[in-house]
Amino acid sequence: MTDKAQWVEWFPGLSRLDAPTKQLLLTRSTIVTVPKDTTIFGPGNSPENMLFLLDGTVRVQQVSDTGHEIVLYRIEAGQSCVLTTACLLAYDAYSAEGITETPVDAAAIPRGVFDDLVSGSKPFRDFVFAAFSKRITDLFLMIDEVAFQRLDVRLADKLIKLSGGADMVATTHQKLSVELGTAREVISRQLQEFQRRGWIAQARGSVSLLDRMQLQQLADHNAS
Template identity: 30%
Template sequence: MVEPISQIVKKIPFWGNLSLEEKALVSQRAMIKHFNKDQIVSSNSSACLGIILILSGGIRVSLISDEGREVTLYRAHANEFCVSTASCVIHQLTFETIVTAEEDTSVLVIPSSVCAKLMDSNIHVRSFVFERETERYSQTIWAIQQMLFKRFDQRLANYLINSYESSDKPEVKKTQEEIARDVNSAREVVARMLKEFAAKGLVEIKRGAIVLRNIEGLKRLL
């Protein structure tokens, strides 16, 4: 059963620092939105959404080049906030991103107009937004460091190990195209490296999935 908005808004970290008028504004204007897997949640070419709290599912924030190549910057999951969807009211955000639902996803939206009003009047809201964006900036720098300074076999091994540790299952149910997008590479490069891993007995390649056969061996690559 989905909680009423009046209860969900109380999970917002700065809720206790809002005035009665501000709480009423958020309660009245906040809304729940649902997105299907791979649906665009927010982009620089769409209307500015606002701050979102992920209720279920997860999102991916990425850059897309003029040639259509996508680079994943970071992800956010249930019970996490994303302020990149409120870029129109955060003037420090000067690069264009696209936010996509990685699975069927529901979010609580605090509309951009409400965000702008709260950031102008409440130092706690402004501090919260900048703290969250600083955290995401650190994740973005980490992603860039991985691309610049890590060998690709290490990046791919690290990705497979992280998938295993987060799900506790030795099977990564993703296509090679999806994995390539996740590790910021081309599908052909991922396919070639997975074949090398398979030849060494580290993984087994299945249709739409990769089975980890030697997790310790993958860890030694790191």
């Protein structure tokens, strides 16, 4: 489906809404296009719209007072932002930032429409809270990984996932540290150990996977 004018049909929960509610979403929404590497929200800002992502990817990350960063989750096409949902429901400001990793198209509905539908449409309310519940569960899993799982296991797993089946990952030590919620120096030491074992080779801005089997065996500890 490519007709963004009928974007509600891209979201299974919204496509089951009654015709008047669908029409309200379509007539009151605005399709916005945002370039890559744009901060679309940040700490201290209050959301004025609920965003439904149609194309692209948005990275949501937390930044501490000391500048330490950790990726909380990513929003893909066909998803909404749980942090925006939480802020809209609580009339609160953002505590994290959202940055576009690719060019993004999204449907934006005003806060007033969101409020009216949450209070007046059970199917819409069910859609909002189902997405909210799933993302909260994902966040608890991430907290468990950061707090309790070995970094070498998590790093091996992240390299394999980022590779997408290829033999090379375009990334940096800093980006990996943000992904895994640790210091860049810690990532550097662990990558050096992987390289010493002959599992990877490093170059500026990239990591080559030389022994995917060994990395996969280590990553499989995530599931054990």
